[in-house]
Amino acid sequence: MKKIIFIITFFLVTGRLLSQAETSPEFTKEDYLQKSKNQNTIGWVLVSSGIVMTVVGAIGFSNGMDDNDQSDSETDTYGFVMLAGPLVSLGSIPFFISSGRNSKKSIALTLSNQPNFASQQYAFVVRPEPSLTFKIVF
Incomplete structure (x- = not known):
C-alpha cells in the first residue's frame, strides 16, 4: 500500500513539473511597434553597410589591379x-x-466606449457610447 501511495504521489509531482507553462503574456501594440522599428533599423543598417562594402571593395580591387x-x-x-x-x-x-x-x-481595431455629450433637461451630460475604433500607429 505504501508503494502505491508513493508511486501516485511521485507521478502527480513529476507530472506537474514536466507540464507546459500556463500561458505566455500577449504583446501589446507598443511592443509590436517597437519591434517593427528595431527590425526596420537593422534592415537599413544592413543595406547601407552592404552598399559601402561593395563600393569599398570595388575601388580597392580596381586600384589593386592598376597598381603593382x-x-x-x-x-x-x-x-x-x-x-x-x-x-x-x-x-x-x-x-x-x-x-x-x-x-x-x-494596427488595431478595438471596441471601446467614447464619451458623448448629450442634453438632458437643460444640461449637458456625458454618456458613454460604444464605438468601433481603428488605430494606425506609426
Whole structure:
C-alpha cells in the first residue's frame, strides 16, 4: 500500500513539473511597434553597410589591379569584400519582411466606449457610447 501511495504521489509531482507553462503574456501594440522599428533599423543598417562594402571593395580591387604596389592577397581581400557586400544587403530582406508583419500587428481595431455629450433637461451630460475604433500607429 505504501508503494502505491508513493508511486501516485511521485507521478502527480513529476507530472506537474514536466507540464507546459500556463500561458505566455500577449504583446501589446507598443511592443509590436517597437519591434517593427528595431527590425526596420537593422534592415537599413544592413543595406547601407552592404552598399559601402561593395563600393569599398570595388575601388580597392580596381586600384589593386592598376597598381603593382599591392600584393595579391590584398587584392583578393578587396575582392571578397566586394562580393560579401551584396550578400549582406540580401540579409536585410528578412528584417524588412518581419518589420512589415509586426507593424501590421500594431494596427488595431478595438471596441471601446467614447464619451458623448448629450442634453438632458437643460444640461449637458456625458454618456458613454460604444464605438468601433481603428488605430494606425506609426
